Amino acid sequence: MRFEYAVATRHLVAGKGQTVLTVAAVAVAVTVIIFITSLIQGLQKRLVDDFIGSLPHVTVKPAERQPRSLAATGARVAGMAGTTVQETVQRRESFDDVEKLTRQLAQFAGVTAVVPAIRGQAFLVHGAKRLGVSVSGADPAKQERINALQDDMIAGRWLSLGSDEIVVGFRLADEAGVRLGDRVRLISSEGVDGVFTVAGIFDTGQNAADLGSVFATLRSAQRLFRLQGSVSSVLLKLDDPFTANEVADAVTGSLHHKTESWMREQAQFVNGLRAQSSSSAMISVFALLASAFSIAAVLIVSVIQKSKEIGILKSMGARDRQILLIFGMEGLGIALVGAAAGCGAGYLFLRMLAGVRQVARFGRTDQLFPISFDPTIFLGAAAAAVAATMVAAVLPARRAARMDPVEIIHGN
């Protein structure tokens, strides 16, 4: 081993330019992989936080009562020739035993928050303005676990909302000419009417929410939508948003309620994320391939250059395995030094980019490049590069090991 190590290291040290070139090829590949993966992962995390952050991952709703045909009921009606099945219209389904359901839903794996809520349509009336809005009613402290509205508040308060208070989006406030502390009327789709004080104004960054959403307490919503003691839906937050489909299906399967998963509701967004992930994976693969090919090419040239030395070593009794080990070690040396250099360069590069800030609205700044420093990305990139380099080194090393000393030494 010491002999093979000595020959391999001498080759690498003596082959200055060649060695630097191959090490750089590995390092560049590792840097590219770390950079692209960290950037895409950071970007996705931000997108997911910003976008899914304001959505429940799974919404549980009561199963609509399916009307059955008369024939199916088994009742016999004289002279009946056929029946038409028509779904009920405008019938609000609700959960009555909210506490039991909350307990049941909390049992599902990955569920981190269970929020009983009411969502309904209403008109917001202020002076001559009459705007259609979507009213979400839930306990603010619980609702906060779904969409972290507190971070988006630009005026007033939210967490200590009273039962005669609401918070509205800043675009809605603008549109309706409402200011903090103003009183507005809400007329629900159930025909119930109430007067509320605007206790807070939020900016989620999403136009639809900022223009059309009103948040109220659960009690207010229950009154507005005639759902005393019950709720129209239960919102779930999961530790991994991307398990929403599985959790939704599990809930439907065991509790027979209707479920909506954000991944199905926002399929285009999910496809976008997937496309991003696969393009990042593709860039990584091509970076690895490019570096592996350049290393294989350099090592093959090096084996050809050193064929006389290989021949003489074999004539002196070096076994095939020893020759294989020499060139394998050269590959490993290039891979390890290159991977370490790539990790270092990748880290510095990411640190540099993470420091670049952009101005966000309302005087806040945030990172221009959302970077996630994930050690597994560094380890993964290094491992992938070492593996690719070793694969690239195998061919030249085997070629060297199989050389026939008689042919090499006398073949000129």
Place this chain on the structure above:
Amino acid sequence: MATDAVVAVEGCGLRKVYGLDTPHPVEVLQGVDVRIRQGEFVAIIGQSGSGKTTLLNLLGALDRPTEGRIVLSGADTADLDDNGLADLRNRVVGFVFQFHYLLPEFTCLENALMPLAIRHGSAGRADAERVRGLLNRVGLADQMHKRPGQMSGGQQQRAALIRALANSPRLVLADEPTGNLDARSGREVFDLMREMTRETGVAFVMVTHDDRLAQAADRVIHVELGRAHEHSGAEE
């Protein structure tokens, strides 16, 4: 030369055919018998393509005969696999080629110690001391830590000679070892080989085109058209 001296290598009925799987195989050796004893200095001469180098490769277990038997330092090479042959070469054979083939990344001393490094991982202190002594003996005392590129042709070939002797082999095989040197350096290297043979008791077989050098050997084997004829060296 005493006939009862220990046999270093013996080849019986050696045939070597190249290109057996082609339509025109070439029979380079057509049944050669040869026996080299310890302490002998043997020259192999013959025209280009007569099979001298092939015979040398067979004797050194660098190649296998198509037919016939080689017993090298008591071991029948037919009984050994490739690793076995490599180990046998490492223990009992030293090669010197027309070109020195020293590894350019290693110093003169490191190159000379290479066979020991191949066997043991690195050379032990006693071995290193012995090899240093040999390098001193051939006038390379001040070249030990130089790279081959910093040495003259004659010095490089002397270093290659010591490398061939580093493992204390039974047999040294030299293929035109002076062919690449000017007349004076060639003669110097030859004289050293002759002296080292006497001093170490190794069997030395040298392929050469130089009739004058051949005449200085103990025995001369003349290879012609794939067959070997033997006669004693003129200086015997």
